[in-house]
Amino acid sequence: MAQESRDSKWEGKAIAEVRSATADQVWPLIEDFCSLEKWYPGVDACQQVKGVYGEPGLIRYITTTVPAPPPPDAADQTPATVVKWCYETLLSIDPVQRRLSYQITENNLGVGFYVAEWTVLENKDGDGAGGCRIEWRFTADPVEDQTFEGFCGYLQSSLKGIAERMEKALQAATNN
Numbered sequence: 001m002a003q004e005s006r007d008s009k010w011e012g013k014a015i016a017e018v019r020s021a022t023a024d025q026v027w028p029l030i031e032d033f034c035s036l037e038k039w040y041p042g043v044d045a046c047q048q049v050k051g052v053y054g055e056p057g058l059i060r061y062i063t064t065t066v067p068a069p070p071p072p073d074a075a076d077q078t079p080a081t082v083v084k085w086c087y088e089t090l091l092s093i094d095p096v097q098r099r100l101s102y103q104i105t106e107n108n109l110g111v112g113f114y115v116a117e118w119t120v121l122e123n124k125d126g127d128g129a130g131g132c133r134i135e136w137r138f139t140a141d142p143v144e145d146q147t148f149e150g151f152c153g154y155l156q157s158s159l160k161g162i163a164e165r166m167e168k169a170l171q172a173a174t175n176n
Contacts, residue, residue, distance in 0.1 A: 009113075010140045010148050014156040016163035019131035021170045023120045026132055027098040029166050030118055033090050034060045038169075041161035042066075049087070058090040059105070084109050091115070110144030134163055 018026050029039065031054070036046035044063045051058035068080040086107035093100040098120040104111050116138040124130035136159050143151050 008142060010138070010142060010151065012138055012148075012152045012155070014136040014152070014159040015133055016156075016159040017123070017131060017133050018163050018167045018170075020167055021131060023098055023122045023132040025170055026134065026166055027095065027120045029169070030098070030120055030134065031093065031095065031100065033058055033093075033100065033102070036060070036062060039162045039165045040158060041165070042158075044083075051090070054093065056090055056092055060088050060090075062086050062088065086111070110146070112141035112143075114138065114140040134159060 029035070033054070034046055034048040037043045040046075042064050044065055046060055046062045049059050049061045063083055063085045065081050065083055068082040070080070084107075086109055087105045088102045089105050091101040091103055099117060101115065101117040103116075104114040116136060119135045119137075120132055121135065122130075122132050136155060138155065140151075142148070146154075
């Protein structure tokens with residue numbers, strides 16, 4: 001579900017299922033705000049730079065390495081890379097509701113205003129038999145060099161990769 005609002009803010013939501021784990025099993029993985037490199041495909045590093053672990057005001061620094069676009073007249077066709085980075089501040093965290101929110105405060109990603117909320121919800125009747133789902137809601141300014149649909153698709157595929165990695169880690173921990 002996504003929409004582009006009239007005041008040019010983007011609002012959207014990505015959802016991913018974790019079928020073999022309960023919300024109570026998945027929440028600690030989400031709640032660990034500075035462990036994103038374990039779960040987010042393509043994230044090289046995520047580290048705490050300021051604040052108290054698990055409390056609003058905590059700031060994390062995230063990096064990822066991506067291919068750099070070649071200069072139009074480059075004779076050298078050697079693939080180059082560029083490091084993309086951002087600082088994100090934890091705005092709220094609620095372990096009872098299994099929800100956290102954060103804001104991108106500085107970055108070289110082409111992102112202006114961006115606030116997101118992650119929630120982990122039980123499927124079915126709350127008994128965990130149907131697994132759980134992760135919801136990622138966001139409000140953002142339009143992103144440089146992105147369409148709204150492309151940005152929403154990127155978040156959806158990223159969340160699917162996060163959910164798959166979490167599910168595999170939880171299954172491996174159960175089997176040990």
